[in-house]
Amino acid sequence: MTESLSQTDxxxxxxxxxxxxxxxxxxxxxxxxFIARAVVDPHLAWVPALLVFxxxxxxxxxxxxxxxxxxxxxxxxxxxxxxELGRGMLLYLGVVVFIAAAVLVVWGDVTSxxxxxxxxxxxxxxxxxxAFLYLAQRSGLWRHYALFVASISWGVAxxxxxxxxxxxxxxxxxxxxxxxxVLTGIAVFAHFVRTHPVRDEEGADEHA
Amino acid sequence: MNxxxxxxxxxxxxxxxxxxxxxxxxxxxxxxxAEADFLFLQDQTGLTRGNLSSHMSKLEEAxxxxxxxxxxxxxxxxxxxxxxxxRTAFASYRQQLLQALxxxx
Numbered sequence: 487m488t489e490s491l492s493q494t495d496x497x498x499x500x501x502x503x504x505x506x507x508x509x510x511x512x513x514x515x516x517x518x519x520f521i522a523r524a525v526v527d528p529h530l531a532w533v534p535a536l537l538v539f540x541x542x543x544x545x546x547x548x549x550x551x552x553x554x555x556x557x558x559x560x561x562x563x564x565x566x567x568x569x570e571l572g573r574g575m576l577l578y579l580g581v582v583v584f585i586a587a588a589v590l591v592v593w594g595d596v597t598s599x600x601x602x603x604x605x606x607x608x609x610x611x612x613x614x615x616x617a618f619l620y621l622a623q624r625s626g627l628w629r630h631y632a633l634f635v636a637s638i639s640w641g642v643a644x645x646x647x648x649x650x651x652x653x654x655x656x657x658x659x660x661x662x663x664x665x666x667x668v669l670t671g672i673a674v675f676a677h678f679v680r681t682h683p684v685r686d687e688e689g690a691d692e693h694a
Numbered sequence: 695m696n697x698x699x700x701x702x703x704x705x706x707x708x709x710x711x712x713x714x715x716x717x718x719x720x721x722x723x724x725x726x727x728a729e730a731d732f733l734f735l736q737d738q739t740g741l742t743r744g745n746l747s748s749h750m751s752k753l754e755e756a757x758x759x760x761x762x763x764x765x766x767x768x769x770x771x772x773x774x775x776x777x778x779x780x781r782t783a784f785a786s787y788r789q790q791l792l793q794a795l796x797x798x799x
Contacts, residue, residue, distance in 0.1 A: 496726035503734070550766050558733030559771060563726070685733060 500560050501625040507553045508674025513541055515667030522660035525653050556682035575616065582612035603652040604645055607659040611641020629670060636666050704794040711756045712787045716741050717749045721784050729775035750774065758783055
């Protein structure tokens with residue numbers, strides 16, 4: 487792929503560089519495991535929401551320990567402001583709900599609460615796919631597009647699989663997607679560590 | 695006396711600090727990100743340590759780059775970011791170059 491010195495290409499290259507360690511996927515996968523546990527245990531329902539904040543801290547901790555000494559540090563420019571991102575997320579969620587409703591109108595019963603519950607894993611997969619799509623468009627990495635597809639297709643599969651309760655379907659979806667993310671993260675991280683030895687500090691900081 | 699060609703005159707007026715290829719690569723990168731360290735810039739530009747170090751000093755002297763030195767654990771890290779002056783200078787350099795070369799190049 488030929489890339490120019492255009493700002494978009496450079497931003498995308500920097501985003502790809504920043505995502506080359508797989509740490510983000512690993513941590514998001516762990517978050518999905520917590521979601522899978524919290525879905526079936528009402529006492530833990532609030533845990534995943536609280537974990538979003540330490541996730542940023544953990545990401546920075548691991549990057550400072552493993553990524554920056556090997557590949558250098560880069561902080562990406564925010565591409566959207568908070569309100570723009572919020573509007574984009576709401577629009578995406580709206581599109582997912584609209585598609586789910588359209589599917590139920592054609593092949594099911596849109597007024598049936600049970601039908602909505604049955605397809606909840608697919609709707610969840612659609613919601614979460616937005617985050618992967620955002621990452622994919624920012625970095626251009628094929629594995630982010632693959633996670634986008636996996637989130638939706640696994641959600642649909644979990645909706646079609648027989649489940650005793652609606653929670654079981656969501657739990658299967660979260661466990662499966664968590665496993666895919668964690669395994670992807672480990673594989674990418676192993677490759678990154680193997681191909682990026684730690685640089686000597688003196689050279690890395692010569693200008694200092 | 696012949697009047698100098700305006701396009702050539704514009705080329706002659708290009709910012710010499712940015713115009714050097716190594717520094718142009720660094721400034722273009724720093725314009726695309728919020729901040730970056732030495733290792734990242736070295737990897738992306740392919741410059742040698744000595745070369746990059748010398749370019750960073752020149753950019754800092756010109757006020758185009760701000761340098762922040764810190765310690766992450768026991769490891770020193772120097773983060774570079776383009777100052778407002780640097781961003782304005784790069785935007786103006788880009789504009790001048792595009793105008794001078796035109797769309798036919």
